[in-house]
Amino acid sequence: MNIPEILRALSRKTPAGIKRLIPDGVFVSLMYYASYGKLPDLKNPITFDEKIQWYKLHHRNPLMTVMADKIKSRDYVRSLGYDHILNEVYFIKSELGYRDFDNLPDKCVIKANHGSDMNIFYDKKNNANIDEMVKTMKKWLRINRFDHTREWSYKNIEPAVICEKFLINKELGELVDYKFYCYDGKPEVLFVCAGRFSKDGVKYSAYDMDWNRIYVTKGKPGLDIEFEKPDTFEELKKTAAALSKGFPFVRVDLYSVEGKVYFSEFTFYPDTGVIPFSPDEYNKFFGDFFILTPVT
Numbered sequence: 001m002n003i004p005e006i007l008r009a010l011s012r013k014t015p016a017g018i019k020r021l022i023p024d025g026v027f028v029s030l031m032y033y034a035s036y037g038k039l040p041d042l043k044n045p046i047t048f049d050e051k052i053q054w055y056k057l058h059h060r061n062p063l064m065t066v067m068a069d070k071i072k073s074r075d076y077v078r079s080l081g082y083d084h085i086l087n088e089v090y091f092i093k094s095e096l097g098y099r100d101f102d103n104l105p106d107k108c109v110i111k112a113n114h115g116s117d118m119n120i121f122y123d124k125k126n127n128a129n130i131d132e133m134v135k136t137m138k139k140w141l142r143i144n145r146f147d148h149t150r151e152w153s154y155k156n157i158e159p160a161v162i163c164e165k166f167l168i169n170k171e172l173g174e175l176v177d178y179k180f181y182c183y184d185g186k187p188e189v190l191f192v193c194a195g196r197f198s199k200d201g202v203k204y205s206a207y208d209m210d211w212n213r214i215y216v217t218k219g220k221p222g223l224d225i226e227f228e229k230p231d232t233f234e235e236l237k238k239t240a241a242a243l244s245k246g247f248p249f250v251r252v253d254l255y256s257v258e259g260k261v262y263f264s265e266f267t268f269y270p271d272t273g274v275i276p277f278s279p280d281e282y283n284k285f286f287g288d289f290f291i292l293t294p295v296t
Contacts, residue, residue, distance in 0.1 A: 019147050025042065025057060028273075029053070031274050032274055040054075042054055047283040049275075050273075051290045052272070052273025056150050056151060056273070057150075058292070058294040058295070059248065059295045060295055063246075064153040064268055067153070069157045070111060070112070070113040070162055073265065074086050074089075082239065085262055086262075087165050087262050090104055090164065091162075091163045092160055092162050092163075094160040096138060096161065101122075101133075104122065105124075107121070107166035109121055109166055109167075110137065111162060111164075112159065112161055113157060113161065114143070114157040114160075115145035115154055120136065140161065141159040167257050168257070174194060174196055177192070177193035177254075178192060178256065179192075179251055180252045180253075180254070181289075182247075184248060185246070186244075187237055187241055187244070188208070188289050189208060189209075193220075204220045204223065205222055205226075207227075209237060214282075216277055216278065216279065216285075217277070218277050232259060236261055240254065243266070248291055252266060
């Protein structure tokens with residue numbers, strides 16, 4: 001095994017309690033090294049992923065904790081006058097029991113508020129295993145993503161789960177995600193995410209703000225089709241711009257279903273800044289928009 005492979009293996013096996021003892025700067029540098037095979041330049045970061053590591057360490061606006069929280073972010077969106085784009089909520093819980101599932105519709109989405117990759121698509125008609133779901137969600141509530149990634153915006157979120165209405169683009173048979181990379185209120189690049197339920201898994205396609213395809217990928221394969229621009233594209237752009245003002249970078253995720261825009265989430269550290277772009281030149285391309293300002 002080479003050094004990056006050893007670091008990745010150690011990261012998977014090291015308990016969170018041990019990880020907490022590692023200084024933040026050392027931790028993010030080792031994470032970066034495990035992916036890129038070199039240390040990030042944290043004094044003069046140039047690329048997007050280097051800047052994400054710097055962002056974790058030096059830009060700590062308290063509003064980021066609110067926005068990263070999938071429950072409290074709804075209040076933030078509402079405060080900006082965008083309550084009309086919020087999805088319907090069935091329950092919010094910090095403690096779970098079997099009765100919480102008694103009155104749910106046939107389909108809904110349950111997710112943790114304090115991290116990523118903690119989602120369950122509940123389908124009552126297809127024999128949803130509630131025992132396993134409750135066990136999984138209770139595990140979620142014991143996780144602090146900061147311990148594993150140093151993504152500061154998640155550090156002080158009180159864990160809970162939120163259950164929302166199941167959305168789908170019926171014409172496509174799936175839900176399409178529009179992920180806007182925004183820099184202080186200016187969307188620059190959009191990743192369209194599709195194929196969530198396909199056998200090949202999620203794929204992305206990137207577009208500029210004039211809906212020209214950008215042939216770049218980041219962690220997921222590119223879609224092999226040209227995606228049709230949604231009728232709500234201008235509204236999606238306007239919404240992303242309004243919700244992202246005041247932050248050097250934030251990814252704003254939105255949906256467009258039956259002509260209506262919906263808010264999904266905010267993300268300050270996509271792929272925790274350790275999944276390379278392909279081609280590599282786009283790491284600097286995305287980084288050039290990212291103007292760093294320290295906030296402590």
